[in-house]
Amino acid sequence: MSVEVRTGARLHFGLLDVAPPFGGCGVMIDGPLTCVRVSSSTTFECDQRHRDRILGIVDRWQQMTGRATRPAVTIEVVSAAPSHNGLGSGTQLSLAISLALLKQTSAERPTRECVLRLANRGRRSAVGSHGFFEPGLIVEGLDRGQASDRERADGCQLNPIDRRISLPDSWRAGVVLMDAALPSETISGDEEQQQFDALQPASDEVRSRLVDILTRELIPSVEHSDFDSFADAITRYNRSSGELFSSVQGGPYNGEATTRLIEQLIASGHSGVGQSSWGPGVFTWFESEEAAALASRDWDKRFPGTKLLVQRPLRNAKHH
Numbered sequence: 001m002s003v004e005v006r007t008g009a010r011l012h013f014g015l016l017d018v019a020p021p022f023g024g025c026g027v028m029i030d031g032p033l034t035c036v037r038v039s040s041s042t043t044f045e046c047d048q049r050h051r052d053r054i055l056g057i058v059d060r061w062q063q064m065t066g067r068a069t070r071p072a073v074t075i076e077v078v079s080a081a082p083s084h085n086g087l088g089s090g091t092q093l094s095l096a097i098s099l100a101l102l103k104q105t106s107a108e109r110p111t112r113e114c115v116l117r118l119a120n121r122g123r124r125s126a127v128g129s130h131g132f133f134e135p136g137l138i139v140e141g142l143d144r145g146q147a148s149d150r151e152r153a154d155g156c157q158l159n160p161i162d163r164r165i166s167l168p169d170s171w172r173a174g175v176v177l178m179d180a181a182l183p184s185e186t187i188s189g190d191e192e193q194q195q196f197d198a199l200q201p202a203s204d205e206v207r208s209r210l211v212d213i214l215t216r217e218l219i220p221s222v223e224h225s226d227f228d229s230f231a232d233a234i235t236r237y238n239r240s241s242g243e244l245f246s247s248v249q250g251g252p253y254n255g256e257a258t259t260r261l262i263e264q265l266i267a268s269g270h271s272g273v274g275q276s277s278w279g280p281g282v283f284t285w286f287e288s289e290e291a292a293a294l295a296s297r298d299w300d301k302r303f304p305g306t307k308l309l310v311q312r313p314l315r316n317a318k319h320h
Contacts, residue, residue, distance in 0.1 A: 002039035005100040008135070008314045009034070009081045010088030010128040011173060012277040013234055014241025016141060016210050019201035021159050023141020025214055025237070026088075026127035026276075029173045029311040032081035034092045038100040044070035047077045050093065057097050060118050061105075071105050085177060086276035088128035094119035095132045099319060116158070125277075126158035135314035137222060139163040139214055144207065167313035168225045172292040175309040176265070176282040178257060202244055213237045227287040231272030234285065238274030254279045261306065268302065270295070286310070 008030045016023035046054040054075050062070065075097060081089035098118035102110035112133055116122065122129035127138045141159040202210075213233055221229035242252030253259040258279045265273045265284055272285030286292040292310040299308045 001104070002037055003100045003103040004035065004037045004078075005096040005103070005319045006033060006035045007092045007096050007132055007317070007319065008032075009092060009175075009311070010131055010276075011175070011283050012086060012088065012125060012127055013274060014210075014238050015125065015244065016207055016241070017144070017202040018199040018244050021141045021144065022124045023144075023159060024125055024127060024241070025137070025139045025218065026125070026131070027137045027167065027173070028128075028131035028135035028314040029175070030314045031311050032079075032087065032089075032175075032309065034080045034089065034096050035078035036093070036096040036100045037076045037078055038097075038104040039074045039076070040104070041072050041074045043072060045073075046075040050077050050080075050097075053090075053094060054097060056120070057094065057101065057118050060120065061101060064114065064117065065105075071101070073101070073104055075101065082177065082281075085281035086279050087175070087281055088125075088131075088277070091119070091121040091128040092132060094121050095129065096319075122158045126161075129158055130161050130164070131314075133317055134161070134164055135317055136164045136166045137219075137313075139219065142211055142215070163219055165219065165222050166315050167222060168227075169313075169315075170288050171227065171230075171313060172286040172289060173311045173313065174270075174284040174286060174292060174295065175276075175311055176261065176284060176303070176306050177309065178261065178280055179305050179307065199245065199248060206240075206244070210237060210240055213240070227285075228271070231285050234272045235266070235274060242275060249278075258282060261303070264303065 008028050009032050010026055010028055012026040014024055058070055080093050081087045083089045095115060098115045099110060102114060116129060126140045130138050139162045142162045213236060217229065217233040218237060221233055239252045246252060251259060253262055253275045258275055261282055262273055262275065270284040274283055276283055286295065296308055296310060
């Protein structure tokens with residue numbers, strides 16, 4: 001017997017603040033795909049490429065269930081989105097492992113709270129954690145008076161979703177990955193925490209301006225299927241949010257290569273362009289499959305050293 005869980009990736013358009021409750025906006029897309037398989041076994045075995053992450057989840061599983069030994073299962077990561085590219089790969093992988101493990105070892109349907117507790121994600125951005133269960137365009141943490149980091153320290157109580165809305169079926173996300181990213185342009189773990197510790201919280205004025213873009217421009221543009229307004233709002237929101245990090249990343253985008261790529265994309269007529277999370281993954285949006293296909297034809301010539309992945313907005317969670 002085995003259980004397989006599949007999930008997509010997360011594009012993050014930017015935080016509202018660099019201090020709790022952070023808040024922000026992002027969207028789930030159908031790939032790059034993360035797929036985890038948990039099978040019954042006589043002993044515990046796991047994918048060595050992700051051993052530390054898996055063992056952390058298994059340790060929490062033992063604490064939660066009161067089991068003295070590890071479960072008799074084999075945990076295999078069939079596929080995963082590339083790490084440290086701003087695609088939320090760590091969160092999606094941890095949630096997929098947690099859900100698959102609970103499904104395999106319990107006769108009861110796993111609750112969202114149990115999955116979140118096992119995965120232990122969502123400390124700052126809750127977009128990917130919410131999106132794993134309820135995909136779409138997600139806006140969270142609009143209210144600055146929400147729970148502090150300490151109150152959410154159990155990893156289970158996330159910022160609530162302020163708004164979730166499905167993007168039009170015809171729109172496409174272009175994920176642009178660089179063939180070779182500099183070490184300085186990949187940020188995670190302890191280094192990410194150090195970067196946050198060095199930042200000043202957003203002023204009321206800056207935060208209000210970001211909230212206004214989300215609530216008065218971005219969300220209405222999706223509701224009215226107004227692609228041009230959506231793309232314009234995304235570009236401006238992403239850049240403005242990125243300015244919160246300018247003291248540690250040298251500007252609204254993280255590093256010269258990412259900044260140059262975004263400038264080239266905009267100059268070439270692409271819209272809805274920005275950096276996802278810390279990058280170096282970049283996104284651009286297309287109004288239709290045809291527009292995305294047209295852009296893909298000579299992509300390598302126009303943007304050498306990069307590859308374009310065309311993805312659909314994820315509308316429904318399909319965890320098998």
